[in-house]
Amino acid sequence: MLTLAVSKGRIYEDALPLLAEAGIVPTIDPDKSRKLILPTNHIDIRLLVIRATDVPTYVEYGAADMGIAGKDVLAEYGDEGLYEPIDLGIARCRLMTAARRDYVPSGQRLRVATKYVKLAQRYFAGQGVQSEIIKLYGSMELAPLVGLADVIVDLVDTGNTLKANGLEAREEIMAISSRLVVNKAAMKTKHQVVSDFLRRMEQIVAARV
Numbered sequence: 001m002l003t004l005a006v007s008k009g010r011i012y013e014d015a016l017p018l019l020a021e022a023g024i025v026p027t028i029d030p031d032k033s034r035k036l037i038l039p040t041n042h043i044d045i046r047l048l049v050i051r052a053t054d055v056p057t058y059v060e061y062g063a064a065d066m067g068i069a070g071k072d073v074l075a076e077y078g079d080e081g082l083y084e085p086i087d088l089g090i091a092r093c094r095l096m097t098a099a100r101r102d103y104v105p106s107g108q109r110l111r112v113a114t115k116y117v118k119l120a121q122r123y124f125a126g127q128g129v130q131s132e133i134i135k136l137y138g139s140m141e142l143a144p145l146v147g148l149a150d151v152i153v154d155l156v157d158t159g160n161t162l163k164a165n166g167l168e169a170r171e172e173i174m175a176i177s178s179r180l181v182v183n184k185a186a187m188k189t190k191h192q193v194v195s196d197f198l199r200r201m202e203q204i205v206a207a208r209v
């Protein structure tokens with residue numbers, strides 16, 4: 001049995017065509033079902049549908065052999081416990097700082113609202129900027145509007161969300177795409193089936209660019 005952890009939403013939407021090219025097709029649509037384990041057309045391959053931020057955890061502990069997760073989530077989690085063999089090139093965006101259009105840095109300790117606490121801390125320390133990181137779980141765009149923070153660190157794709165809230169992107173912290181991650185033990189105990197799958201995915205991704 002090969003178990004692949006994915007999150008619902010944009011990663012799932014983008015991963016589905018890649019998996020289909022590899023001949024793997026879920027037999028249940030997660031949007032029309034409450035099931036968290038999706039069987040596929042292969043009796044020995046199943047998908048786990050979980051929160052994006054939980055994918056590295058399931059894979060590190062071996063509850064899933066493999067997973068698909070954004071580089072943002074992996075970098076924040078800490079990638080040491082996982083193999084990350086393939087950049088799938090899907091669900092692309094950028095991790096950026098953003099602020100109100102009229103915001104001018106004061107030189108005082110910067111207040112930063114984000115769900116990427118570690119990445120934000122590392123970034124501002126690297127820039128030599130004194131910062132206080134405020135952990136949020138969503139709707140980061142609101143924080144600068146109501147005085148909770150000077151800037152946010154969040155993902156930006158089209159920029160429409162920032163724009164709709166009177167914010168603008170300032171600095172790019174890193175380019176993001178989704179990666180295939182593999183449990184370290186599965187790499188050994190399921191070597192044949194895992195390496196076959198990786199080779200196939202590598203070919204499919206390479207053929208796309």
Ligand code: PRT
Nearest residue numbers: 008009010051052070091092093155156157158159160161
């Ligand atoms: O739902 P849950 O809290 O579990 O996690 P999640 O909301 O992070 O999941 P999901 O499915 O929204 O995102 C999963 C992954 O998709 C992220 O970890 C990224 O790797 C990737 N991704 C790619 C994005 C975006 N693009 C993106 N634009 N994730 C989120 N966004 C959000 C962003 O946070 C902001 O609110 O979209 C908004 C900005 O989009 P634009 O187009 O308006 O700039």
Ligand code: MG
Nearest residue numbers: 008009052138
């Ligand atoms: Mg979400």
